[in-house]
Amino acid sequence: MSSSTIYHSGCLTPYKIALATLLDQSVFEFNWQAIECLQEVPVSGMVLLHESDVQDSDTPLIGARKVLMVLAKWNFNGALKWVEQGANDSAGLEDLERIATWVVAEQSRSIWHNPQPSDQQNTLQTVIDAIPVPIFYKDAWHIYRGCNLAFSEFIGLSKEKIIDHSVYDVAPKELADIYYQADQALLAKGGKQEYETDVKNAQGERFEIEFHKAVFYKSNGNKGGQVGVMLDVTEKNRLMRELDKVSRTDPLTGVGNRREFDDAVSSALGEAQASYSSISLLTIDVDHFKSINDQFGHSCGDEALKFLVRCIYLASPSNASIYRIGGEEFYVLLPRTNLAEARSAAEKVCQHIPSQPLILKGEQVNMTVSIGAIQLASEQQLEDSFKRVDQALYEAKMTGRNRVCLAYYD
Template identity: 40%
Template sequence: MRDEQADPDMLRRIQNAIDMLPSPIFIKDADCRYMACNRAFEQYIGLPRARIIGASVHDVAPAELAAIYEKADRDLIADGGTQTYETSVRYADGSHRDVIFYKSVFHSAEGNPDGISGVILDITERKRLENELSKAAREDFLTGAVNLRTFYELANQEFSRFKRTGEAFSLLVLDLDHFKRINDTLGHEAGDDALRQFVQIVRANLREQDIFARTGGDEFRLLLPGTAQSGALLLAERIRDEVNRVNLCAPNGSAILSMSAGLCRSLPDDTGIDDIVRRADVALYQAKAAGRNAVKAHPCEA
């Protein structure tokens, strides 16, 4: 009876079969040297199979990573079982991809650890879709500003920090003037364009830590961590001035944009972010009552 393990034709058929699989597959012996791989793994490493078989990870991976990879393999052989983890890798063609490594120890006929078999699953597209879904859940789809739910999530964190450290912050409630009139006379497409241009202006004036949210219609909130009311007032006036330079053009007319804003700062007696929002809303109503295109600060000194 012939030994099928040593049958060259059988080995060739197995190699042809795994070469047809799109995911990189590799097999290492108990000394962590490659003993088999498929064509997809050659493309991942960037070396022909003849250079891979018999090589260690030190021969195919950057020096700073080889020691880490070898330790993980030797730990797996010592512990037995399987190993699964997500990571980002750089393919030989220079592309970066998100992958899952699945590794498993296999045993000899005597039951001793005999090596590791592994597969690399490309999850780049899945991660991209996950990121898009996460972004969609956090942002307003039209303007890209964060949505109301995300505002409260971030603002509550900032409020907790304020109560813990005493470092005050300022809050602006921003509103485009006569937005309904723009929609009614120039059309909803022009209204959408007005919102997008407004958001671009605001964002261009913000720091990374600032929290800017669309809370509904043409109303927005801007939380400025560690910013005194005087500094927030200067920022709001700069934004207002830039908004006034926008001439919104549509097939049936045009309009100059303007905005009104209400401003206040956090106070020691505040019990939550809504206390601060209410004061900013009061200041916004004062700005509108004063004729719009204005910034008003709430008299909220302690």
């Protein structure tokens, strides 16, 4: 007869010889293997686990192993607690004969007790296997007790590697943590649950999944577990992100538009407030842009604007972000930048643009810009800040163009 492995936690090592002596009286042969955590034990493996050795990371795995929880001193409430966590049974450390008896009984059951599914169960499995969307169900300890073929194929594991396993046995820990916490919340509250998160299959591919789950109940009214359906929304979300990006991007220059700026400046102000840092804004307008359109045509005017954006990027700090607000007017958002630093950044832009060759229809064009600069105060004062920086830009235009003017608060 082949031997089976008894896994045991560290506190039980001193009792191994005494237990082995008792088990030698049975017809079974056993190997012993010490463990530091339940993750080292294969699913459905037999484990003698002392309560003091249990780690937080072990709790989700108890229901997927044959666990005898060994208590320093057995008592009903302590035993009940561990059974409710998914342990098969419990025993007191002083009762080695009880522990040995449990091991023999579990080994006997594993050999002789192999129930065949009923016709009704076979029919139900055939029905859910025909459903083309992934379906699964778990027990009250969040252990997979069934799934359909679509679920198995989607995550890339056979049913044998899913059923009787915990989420930590079939998914990476960072994702399993999400599933387990959601399972706990659903079982605690009851009813239904919907949420969206990533799923990673056995091949390493990640998908965005919308989970729809509900608690099911036993005939006595107690919660039996949960049943769930997975909807793959990866492509839908990608299209939505693409549409959102298009709606936030200037199609000519590729920079953000006014909608994108409104969200960005609000977020940047919040970060600046949280980090006690400064944030500044430049408003840039092309000097005599109408003359470029009139002389060379609107297609060349478009080329000039794309040229302008490239120049702004090259001359601006690496953390700057650019937005086309309308026509030939652009905003440049400068995080972690005070007004003096914003002035220096604006002057670099102002000097860089005319130094770069712009050729339109074989003719070199000397493009210049006027710039207004302001240090933003708060989101509540944004409208006032926009008015003041626009006035600074107007001042730059009226005092000769190709220059920077600063905006101040009263």
